[in-house]
Amino acid sequence: MSKKPVTSTALNDDIGEDKRLELYRLQVVIREAEQRAYDLFLQNLVKGTSHLSLGQEAVAAGFAGAMKKGDLSFCTYRGHAHTLARGVPIEKVLGELMGRDNGLMRGKGGSMHLTSEEHGVMGSYAIIGAHLPIACGAAWRAQYKKQDDVSVCFFGDGTTNIGAFHEALNFAAVWKLPVVFVCENNLYMEYTPIGDVTAVPSPAGDRASAYGLEKIVIDGNDADAVYRAAQTAYDKARSGKGPSLIECLTYRYSGHSRADPAKYRPEGELERWKQRDPIKIYKERLKQFGISDDQIAKIDAEVKQEVDEATEKCKASPTPPLEILTTDVYADGGFAWRN
Amino acid sequence: MAELTYRDAVIRGIAQEMQRDEDVVFLGEDVAKAGGVFKATVGLYEKFGPLRVRDTPISEQAILGAAMGAAMTGLKPIAEIMFSDFFAVCFDYIANEFPKSRYMTNGQTKCPLVVRTGNGAGSRFGAQHSQSVENWCMMIPGLKVVAPSSPVDVIGLLAASVRDPDPVIFLEHKSLYATKGEVPDGEILDKLGTAKILRPGKDATILALALMVPRALAAAEKLAAEHGIDCEVIDVRSLVPLDTQTILSSVAKTHRAFSVEENPRLCGWGAEIMSIIADEAFYDLDGPLVRITTPHCPLPSADILEDAILPSVDRIADRVRKTLQA
Known part of the structure; x- marks a missing residue:
């Protein structure tokens, strides 16, 4: 097989080589770290619950890849991917899942609440819909203080049927807030097909017109498509033209949570989606733009090594000390409620 | 010094803080152009403009969620929930989001906001617009809960709430809006977590909150005039943080304690305070701890029924007298 020469000019379309390599790496980081989280769960080293984004990597990579420093991410309990995509160290994420002292929140939050404000990850919210209004508030602050950051709020298809979704969409549209709502439509609200419980075919897209917004439904397994849609929405938000609602069509390879073997899926569905695997698609894309197999393999190997090293650090990390049990309930650092 | 209504004290308190700090913003239903359904925010929109005083849709979740997002990222929002009963439609923010974010994130997330709300009975609005929900809020770790009874306390405690780094639920009593006091x-800046002894006395301690404060004071005067019983009346003011020292010192002196609570009986705020007294001041007591509350019952609408269900001056005085004379 002949390889095209790799030159930056050959790759100089609207996305460019550097960004494509970044998007690829982010997807691989998410894939490997999520797979590791699953393996660690099987080894009983990850406790509690966890909600993986295997198969949905392109959404997180594309939206994060298009963000500027200072932009804010608001995630759900399925938030490992979005947290990693903002550059939060893998070790901190795995450590939190494992309940270790090196975790992002020293084990006080867990898998469903990953937060790293220094990376712009303003929280992972485990109550469906709760963070859409919260993202509106952060966007209101940007609007009020004339700051140019965008608040980006990720949620699943199931969220489109809860009241807070509709309250937030209307609120953001009326106030013209710089917020981008991203629906990851992975076809299932927990265990039930979204189509069985939703009045319209596109759970987010078909609701957009109710709030004066454009219907935007994109291929959520193609990181380039995601990246471009993100850029358009961020530009709109930054130029004072208000919110966007973007529905990304994607698929969840694992069950809803670790407790769910996903036996409700029709035969062949998973396999069909795996043919459109986001990482597979993106590898092909990189090759089209002349990036060599060696370069790709190098990224894969580097990420695997990062995940391995992070895993070992987490295994070696102590568990959190009991002294932190009642810290940070109130702003004074403690939990005193009386004199 | 001027005489001000409780309602005007709310306006003055908000204005004082908005004047002081540009990061203080205010949002709620009908609060801006209409000046609030209780007219407790009249003139703020005109004074501070449409960017800082904002009307919202009827979307209580959006109101509280937006307040939280703004607070997390640098503003000091005051959010109004028109009736405290509506906390039930946005309770996720009150119970799950505001109070737990700092803890769950190991101290990363801040949430300096105030939720003002019209609380309490007396307006003949029936079971879903009249409740006293202070106990709904008091039970949640991470929140602060304040309920002033006088105009001067409204201003001082509202200022303290706005400047506080934690989420504060600020319960204004609807039946106090028209009452007046010297300011x-x-x-004016007060301190959260401080109770006030409004009437010193030696025979019994009466603990009260919000609308129950003037009633407890009137009952104390009646008991003094008619029976020679000298009650100490304490306005608890702040349920979280709670000024247990003022309360325990008073009980050490009077050896008797009564709570007068507008919330329904089960798990009302007085239950917690009485359990503290029982734990820590048992040997100071000369008799049982007695809670005077609204019964475990929804609130009726008709005036005669509503008046009968709340602790009244006569009911308070009667119960204190009978207990002391038993």
């Missing part, structure tokens, strides 16, 4: 000129 000093200039900036």
Whole structure:
């Protein structure tokens, strides 16, 4: 097989080589770290619950890849991917899942609440819909203080049927807030097909017109498509033209949570989606733009090594000390409620 | 010094804080152009403009969620929930989001906001617009809960709430909006977590909150005039943080304690305070701890029924007298 020469000019379309390599790496980081989280769960080293984004990597990579420093991410309990995509160290994420002292929140939050404000990850919210209004508030602050950051709020298809979704969409549209709502439509609200419980075919897209917004439904397994849609929405938000609602069509390879073997899926569905695997698609894309197999393999190997090293650090990390049990309930650092 | 209504004290308190700090913003239903359904925010929109005083849709979740997002990222929002009963439609923010974010994130997330709300009975609005929900809020770790009974306390405690780094639920009593009190000129700043002894006495301690404060005071005067019983009346003011020292010191002196609570009986705020007294001041007591509450019952609408269900001056005085004379 002949390889095209790799030159930056050959790759100089609207996305460019550097960004494509970044998007690829982010997807691989998410894939490997999520797979590791699953393996660690099987080894009983990850406790509690966890909600993986295997198969949905392109959404997180594309939206994060298009963000500027200072932009804010608001995630759900399925938030490992979005947290990693903002550059939060893998070790901190795995450590939190494992309940270790090196975790992002020293084990006080867990898998469903990953937060790293220094990376712009303003929280992972485990109550469906709760963070859409919260993202509106952060966007209101940007609007009020004339700051140019965008608040980006990720949620699943199931969220489109809860009241807070509709309250937030209307609120953001009326106030013209710089917020981008991203629906990851992975076809299932927990265990039930979204189509069985939703009045319209596109759970987010078909609701957009109710709030004066454009219907935007994109291929959520193609990181380039995601990246471009993100850029358009961020530009709109930054130029004072208000919110966007973007529905990304994607698929969840694992069950809803670790407790769910996903036996409700029709035969062949998973396999069909795996043919459109986001990482597979993106590898092909990189090759089209002349990036060599060696370069790709190098990224894969580097990420695997990062995940391995992070895993070992987490295994070696102590568990959190009991002294932190009642810290940070109130702003004074403690939990005193009386004199 | 000027005489001000409780309602005007709310306006003055908000204005004082908005004047002081540009990061203080205010949002709620009908609060801006209409000046609030209780007219407790009249003039703020005109004074501070449409960017800082904002009307919202009827979307209580959006109101509280937006307040939280703004607070997390640098503003100091005051959010109004028109009736405290509506906390039930946005309770996720009150119970799950505001109070737990700092803890769950190991101290990363801040949430300096105030939720003002019209609380309590007396307006003949029936079971879903009249409740006293202070106990709904008091039970949640991470929140602070304040309920002033006088105009001067409204201003001082509202200022303290706005400047507080934690989420504060600020319960204004609807039946107090028209009441008046003396208020000093200039900036007023009070302290959360401080109870106030409004009437010193030696025979019994009566603990009260919000609308129950004037009733407890009137009952104390009646008991003094008619029976020679000298009650100490304490306005608890702040349920979280709670000024247990003022309460325990008073009980050490009077050896008797009563709570007068507008919330329904089960798990009302007085239950917690009485359990503290029982734990820590048992040997100071000369008799049982007695809670005077609204019964475990929804609130009726008709005036005669509503008046009968709340602790009244006569009911308070009667119960204190009978207990002391038993």
